[in-house]
Amino acid sequence: MNLFLQTLLNGLLQSGLYALVASGLALAVGVLGIVNFAHGEYLMIGAFLAWAASTYLGLDPLLALPLVAAAVFAVGALTYRVSIRHVLLAPELNQMLLTFGLGILLQNLALMLLGGNTRTVSTPYQASSLQLGSLSIGGPKAIAFGLAALILGALYTVLYRTSLGRQMRAVAQNRRGAQLIGIHVDRVYLIAFSVSCGLAAVAGVLVSVLLFASPTVGLVFALKAFAIIVMAGLGNLTGVLWASVLLGVAEALVQTYVPGGGGWSDAVFFLMIFGTLVVRSFRGAR
Amino acid sequence: MKTLLMTVGLLALSSAGAVKVGVLLPLSGASSVTGQAARNGYQLALDEINKAGGVLGKPLELAISDDGSSPAKAVPEFVKLVTVDKVDFMAGGVSSATSIAISGPAKQYNTFMAWIGAAAVPVEDAFADDKYFFHYHPWAYYNFDAILSYFRYLKTYKGAKSIAIAYEDGPFGSAGIDATVAAFKKAGFNVVLTEKFKTGSGNFGPLVSKAKAANPDILYWIGYDTDALPLATEVKQQNLKLGLLYGTPPSWPVGFEKNPLADNVAGLSLWLPSSPQAESRKFVAAYKAKYGTVTDEYFAPLAYVNLKTLAAAINRAGSTDKDAVAAELAKTNVPTPFGPLTFSKSNKTQYQGFKAGNWLHFQFQGDARVPVFPIKFAQKPMVYNK
Numbered sequence: 001m002n003l004f005l006q007t008l009l010n011g012l013l014q015s016g017l018y019a020l021v022a023s024g025l026a027l028a029v030g031v032l033g034i035v036n037f038a039h040g041e042y043l044m045i046g047a048f049l050a051w052a053a054s055t056y057l058g059l060d061p062l063l064a065l066p067l068v069a070a071a072v073f074a075v076g077a078l079t080y081r082v083s084i085r086h087v088l089l090a091p092e093l094n095q096m097l098l099t100f101g102l103g104i105l106l107q108n109l110a111l112m113l114l115g116g117n118t119r120t121v122s123t124p125y126q127a128s129s130l131q132l133g134s135l136s137i138g139g140p141k142a143i144a145f146g147l148a149a150l151i152l153g154a155l156y157t158v159l160y161r162t163s164l165g166r167q168m169r170a171v172a173q174n175r176r177g178a179q180l181i182g183i184h185v186d187r188v189y190l191i192a193f194s195v196s197c198g199l200a201a202v203a204g205v206l207v208s209v210l211l212f213a214s215p216t217v218g219l220v221f222a223l224k225a226f227a228i229i230v231m232a233g234l235g236n237l238t239g240v241l242w243a244s245v246l247l248g249v250a251e252a253l254v255q256t257y258v259p260g261g262g263g264w265s266d267a268v269f270f271l272m273i274f275g276t277l278v279v280r281s282f283r284g285a286r
Numbered sequence: 287m288k289t290l291l292m293t294v295g296l297l298a299l300s301s302a303g304a305v306k307v308g309v310l311l312p313l314s315g316a317s318s319v320t321g322q323a324a325r326n327g328y329q330l331a332l333d334e335i336n337k338a339g340g341v342l343g344k345p346l347e348l349a350i351s352d353d354g355s356s357p358a359k360a361v362p363e364f365v366k367l368v369t370v371d372k373v374d375f376m377a378g379g380v381s382s383a384t385s386i387a388i389s390g391p392a393k394q395y396n397t398f399m400a401w402i403g404a405a406a407v408p409v410e411d412a413f414a415d416d417k418y419f420f421h422y423h424p425w426a427y428y429n430f431d432a433i434l435s436y437f438r439y440l441k442t443y444k445g446a447k448s449i450a451i452a453y454e455d456g457p458f459g460s461a462g463i464d465a466t467v468a469a470f471k472k473a474g475f476n477v478v479l480t481e482k483f484k485t486g487s488g489n490f491g492p493l494v495s496k497a498k499a500a501n502p503d504i505l506y507w508i509g510y511d512t513d514a515l516p517l518a519t520e521v522k523q524q525n526l527k528l529g530l531l532y533g534t535p536p537s538w539p540v541g542f543e544k545n546p547l548a549d550n551v552a553g554l555s556l557w558l559p560s561s562p563q564a565e566s567r568k569f570v571a572a573y574k575a576k577y578g579t580v581t582d583e584y585f586a587p588l589a590y591v592n593l594k595t596l597a598a599a600i601n602r603a604g605s606t607d608k609d610a611v612a613a614e615l616a617k618t619n620v621p622t623p624f625g626p627l628t629f630s631k632s633n634k635t636q637y638q639g640f641k642a643g644n645w646l647h648f649q650f651q652g653d654a655r656v657p658v659f660p661i662k663f664a665q666k667p668m669v670y671n672k
Contacts, residue, residue, distance in 0.1 A: 116318030
């Protein structure tokens, strides 16, 4: 029973990190209609910036979080201006090729500039945990979960309670209609894409504390974020948290209870994408 | 202009016929720490060789390629070195997966290989009885012999009885895992958990929960540097009480020793900068003079020894004839930072350099890797917490 409860807890805590990564991706997909295959690379930039702030400035990664998020927000804005805005009306395949290429470019730039070494930070709370009887709640993962809930809540509030949010939803629903009623569509896209990159960086900061910074660290999380937004429904922010919990818990159950489950954990999200698409197509067929 | 042309001409003439060694290393990707350490070792050896007159009277040339820690990239890089760059000999090689991948082209081109890494037995199978394959790094079963001898010591003197094994699901972690479990059992250990993981995923929560339920004395993990900190973190967070957390990654993350979570984590190395051999002290001094720092990665001195012994064999052979060089390299008997190097048969290959007796076990203690076993080399007592 104890192992089962700890497994559920492990999955729940892991889902916080997944939700953090997926929330930014869901925003970009929801508002711009672009699947950003470079999303994991913005996470990687965030992880490296957090590592650099900790190593060279002696700043705790969590304290550096606003700075890192702002820096990657700016990188996102630049990316939007230089590349993304030019393909918004292009066929989806071209958009995918662009973001995929962008991801490869950023990853290889990181390899060239920083090498392939794994870099770690050291914080006093890295191994902290709350013990509830024999159950353990890891500190940094709990922070990631709390941050994810907070960010998703804040995003939801912005989207449904503010003027900017209304503009974003209007643009997402009908770009031309939004333009006709005087919404500055390009500016809305710029903000949405930059916020999406900033959110990836927030996840990157947590990844630097929980795991490490390396040029390829974003890939695993980006793949899982794709699975989550497919499960939640493209652009559905409210569904992201539940889909993340489902993925995190499913992975933990497979890792704990399926023989050799550690080797199968990466298949879980593929199975979930497959299952979701099958169910959706079945519903659509009816 | 005339002078410039003459200089270029002379340089071209002087390099004509120079011995060229191709070096295939993972300078990026999962094994890059190891690859970069090895590259430094090769460049240091190259400086010394050329300063001492080069090879066959000409400066030795190195053509270093990055295999990206990926078999898919290693094959074309290897073929390019052999067919386009026309290297006389191949050196390097770290990962088992890339070494298996290039075994086909190596046979196709009848390549002479002085290989430093690739410990997995499938590599030994791939190069079995190859007359041009010289393997410097001990094979996995030699590594395991060394680990078993340390764990036996822990059993006798520290009361360690049970082992949990966490292994990555690629060739590095998985090859021979059944034999590993069987050998632990034969040695009288209770193997309470054998669990796969995806390297780099960082998700060790469920694995550590299972280990906690199994309550092992030793957690033995076989993975890469990316797994070290997430695993150590999870062990601490879930309060898993262990006698020893023991890992065998090819390299450890940069700065891992400075993280308090590294304290008392133990591992295996062929060499440490504090190794007492005279050759080791000479290597450390030369390395420090060239790079201004000291490395903990044993692939740096291993690459250094690899190129120095290959160059010496070519010089003794008096030509680049592969059979002549193989015959001379086979006679190698030199002191190295790891102890004396000679080649003898392994289970399947003709020329095996270092074996089980060359391994050291260390523990991260106070920001450093401290040798703790064999006891005659121990610089501090090991910390066994259970």
